[in-house]
Amino acid sequence: MAVADRLAELGLELPAVPQPAGAYVPAVVTGNLVFTAGQLPFVDGALPETGLVGEGDGQVAPTRAADLAALCALNALAAAADAIGGLDRVSQIVKVTGFVASAPGFTGQPGVLNGASQLLGDLFGDEGRHARSAVGVAALPLGSPVEVELVLEYR
Amino acid sequence: MAVADRLAELGLELPAVPQPAGAYVPAVVTGNLVFTAGQLPFVDGALPETGLVGEGDGQVAPTRAADLAALCALNALAAAADAIGGLDRVSQIVKVTGFVASAPGFTGQPGVLNGASQLLGDLFGDEGRHARSAVGVAALPLGSPVEVELVLEYR
């Protein structure tokens, strides 16, 4: 099944490639690898939420942050697809690196990144099985709670 | 000398591949590169220590954190070995990225990561000479003081 069909089954569609937040491009191809920029969970050019992820009042709940991580991954896929001519050319998701803007003491970064990982697994099956690093950081661009970058292989 | 023999000389053995902390795999091969997941210093499935690295009371001492960084590297090697069929196939450690959960004001991340770098040098000699980034972060998964990921080349 084409990746676009699987996206539709999940009620999703590939967004327009997000505008970079600085003097760079959304994705670069080298050999048969694509490196995407770190992607924020933009929806139609705006962040749906800002702040630190944690369990406390006024913080972004981890389950909400997992949804945002999936949005980051979707934006990263849009960037990659634009660079290589479509998601059906993806042969392997190689590496996911996810940064979570974390309130003091929050250590549930893996659960947050599972939002991205599960989307990639749903879309690509075995070819979506990736290595991953999840890190809790002090702050992310524009106050985003999550940022995700991908390395992927294409055919 | 085989890498396993050098490990034995150091009183070490390759651990079982640590179970990923989320919906991902321990390492992915693309071309002649291996990207490992960010590895925590698990020993038999448990973190020997949690907390922030620093010089203060109740913090993880930098020398202890260096030992933990070596454990992370060993786990990353186990993940890579499983993906490529053994450590003797490693032709170059390319890149080490190390994240240190850092107490406010702690800037000794390079000393912590030297625990990982020295192990790689001892095991692989010239082929273990890698580029490295060391970063101090707010928090790491499950409260781990250190996380290390590798990119390596194999033959």
Add this chain to the structure above:
Amino acid sequence: MAVADRLAELGLELPAVPQPAGAYVPAVVTGNLVFTAGQLPFVDGALPETGLVGEGDGQVAPTRAADLAALCALNALAAAADAIGGLDRVSQIVKVTGFVASAPGFTGQPGVLNGASQLLGDLFGDEGRHARSAVGVAALPLGSPVEVELVLEYR
């Protein structure tokens, strides 16, 4: 025009390769990629400034931090040039990852990293158009306000 000539036009020259802050090397070549170590804004072996980046008193101003990010990129280019035999062999800047030691609440990491990105664009034109991740972290080695690593492709 040779990259060295563009550097001269900008009033810059390629520095000596900075001494690594630990048991690693400044850059490693694999295939036609170069991975540099995370580079600090060393000038003649010393950090021109330390501290957290932010808008407050006693913090490193974001515009100053952008200059430091450019220095990091220049040092990373020196490391890469040494590994591949000169900057004219660079065929593409693939990925820039930038870490900004960030005061609480500072979310202007993209502006800081633009210091590095604009230098790369000025020097390499289309071949300098890179993917980028910008992250705000708790602390960096030796108190550096910024750290930048590069992945680049060469011919």
